[in-house]
Amino acid sequence: MKLDVRRVGLGLAAPALAVVVALLLTSLILVAAGDPVVAVWQVLFKAPLPRQVVAIINEASVLYLSAVAVAIGFKMNLFNIGVDGQYRIASFMAAVFAGAHFLPGWLNIIVSLIVAMATGAIWAAIAGVLKVARGVSEVISTIMLNYIATYFVAYLLKGAAVKIEGSNATSTRILTEDSRVPGINLEGLLGTGREIYGLVFLSIAVGILFWFVLNKTRFGFDLRATGQSETAAVASGVNVKRMVVVSMVLSGAIAGLVGMPLLFGQDFAYGDTVQTGLGFAGISVALLGRNHPVGMAVSALVWGYLNQLSNGLQISAGVSDRLVLIIQGIIVLSVVIAYELVRRAGLRMEQRRVARELEARPAPVVEEVHP
């Protein structure tokens, strides 16, 4: 099938419009608050430094996993708010397992990834089973499970923690050198010693798998059908209850991977300083990227870019870096509106085109048969 240029153009127009609207609204907020508008944009629109480029890619690779986990649910009209809890509990389990070094080198890493996926899957399955067996909304149960995960992990961490000399942070046992995933050094290309997480390839693989399963397999068809119309899916032979559990399990398994690039590429342990909130950011990234594998990759990069460049706000513009959270929030809101506007514009364009083609043709014959 040939690529429809206009369609792609329209597809890109919506998120672009959303970003523009977000920038305008943010400017208004800055003006209202009496902050230096120009200085803020100068900071945020500076070309990122090489070290920032690496950081953006690293952050995006993590956010992308989170977004895919959320998108699996979205495709089925399931709102998995629990990615946040799922990835934290999974990261913890994987860190404990990997830190025990039962297995050598790469084998240890691979099995740890599986442990993470299994943990995330089980945690998410609780919500899935509650939904099909008891009709509990997954929104409620996953929010609750997030809280439980927070305190459960904190409790377990106390037991599993090893004391680190000269620091009062608690964390799991630190991975030995051979159980770490080596980073990718682009010194020659970018001119920075900072390395890209080796597990960036994991994110890419997950994205490809997501696209493939959803669009090319029977299972993906069933999943999308259920999301579009549950009644029609049932009539077509989909076992919707099983589908709910399976997609929660898959969503949880991918959520389990969210913390892995951090664990094996940067922190090498799970401690109380671990990054939180990635699950919620994933919801925004999935929304902006419209659950599309490529769209989410782009929006993950945008998110990473904004986060990284916001670091300079306090120093260079005297504005809190929290401003970026506002910008991101507005983007997500604008995106919903922008998609609708672009859809209508597309329809109008199409109608004008039909009208033009029609004028080239002779008018239909009208026979008045009056009694």
Added chain:
Amino acid sequence: MATAVESAAAAAGAGEEPLAVQLKGITKRFPGVVANSDIALDVRKGTIHAIVGENGAGKSTLMKILYGVQPPDEGTITINGTQVELKSPTEAIRAGIGMVFQHFMLAENLTVLENVVLGAEKLHGIGDAARAKIREISTEYGLRVEPDVLVSEIGVGDRQRIEILKVLYRGAKILILDEPTAVLVPQEVNELFEHLRELKTEGLTVIFISHKLDEVLSVADDITVIRRGTTVAAVDPKDVTARQLAELMVGSELPSPQTEESTVTDEPRLTLDGIDLVGQASARKILDGIDLVIHAGEIVGIAGVEGNGQAELVEVVMGMRRPTSGRVLLGETDITEAGVREIREAGVGYIPEDRHRHGLLLEAPLWENMMLGHQTEPPNVKGPLIDARAAKADTARVVEQFDVRTPSILVTAGSLSGGNQQKLIVGREMSHAPRVLLAAHPTRGVDVGAQAAIWDLIKAARRDGMGVLLISADLEELVGLSDTIWVILRGRLSGEFDPNVVTREELGAAMTGATTGEEEQR
């Protein structure tokens, strides 16, 4: 007269009542199609005005424009002599226009009362006053609407009546009914028409769309024919026959199903053995001791007023509901506990009564809809993978063979006209050569030409040994196709009839339970 009529108001000045509705030059385009092109329509006040035309001719589109659902690209709307611009249904309602859609717009999880008052809370509140008003309208027009049941629990026929009531509740003076009779059995149709005539004498105006030309001729005062998006004729029903009307619409003749020589064998294809189904809410039996055998090469028709258990019967056979007791056999195999997918894969085809809820993914392209229900069968899949190319080729074939009017197989199913959606579903189910076909209203909403084609196809498949359970509100269809007709009443098969000798009156009486006892013919 009126050679230089500027507006209908001027005509009124000349001593004539203004037209209730006057549409001029209405044009509406959708991606890839022109649904309406320069349409003119005059509807006199206090009349019943029928609009007829093929599937996809643009009837529903025109009515949606009149009801403010979609704006026209070009053209003007004049109501009672004043030109108006209707930007939303709310404005249309304010102008006294009400519409019942071809596909109902009721919220499943709300009660009838809640559905009726939704958006009209200001009229009679949401409590007892509203309930009383609903009861009043219901008795006045014999609509038999119970305000406090859940919409999800009732059948298509009841939903239709609720939609009509909803419109009357809002005080509409101009009623638009898009294929209101498609879901009704003949007695109900007659009842409805009685009420329409009553409305007419009270000065209301009714515009209705139908593919049943006999009905149109019996009730309409004026008829407008639409072909390929434009008005081709305005006729007086007294001057035309149904046949001429069909020719005006499609240029083809009016079909009537002819029973052929029996092809019934003694090989049971589908056996229902003492099926009981007890409802969740009440302990009342929805299905009560159903015993039925369908043989290879046999069409068994089920006649009945909507809501007497037909839908549930089909759902039990399809595995969408478990019977409380009893067994379902497909050939020799017990499928009582089997899932929908197993049953479909075993060769049961399914044409659902509600195509939007059970038959289509409205937001998915046509070719994906062709896979729906057959997403584990060739040519749609290769192992666990989708074979998009083969599925698209298959879709193109069905679109061609069944004359599904669409600009492309990549458009969404929701953008097809109702009749064309139905043709797609029938084509899909017949493509997989089912051993047993459960057909609920297989020709609902399709035009006369397509109806004949579908009938022929079902008969051909029967000759090849397919067994069919046919549920239909169209007695012509039931009598013409069936080898045996059963009447279903309050969940029981109350009588068996021979289609060769039974009269409409007899069937009608049995369907409403007017016959005493449960006598059997033959």
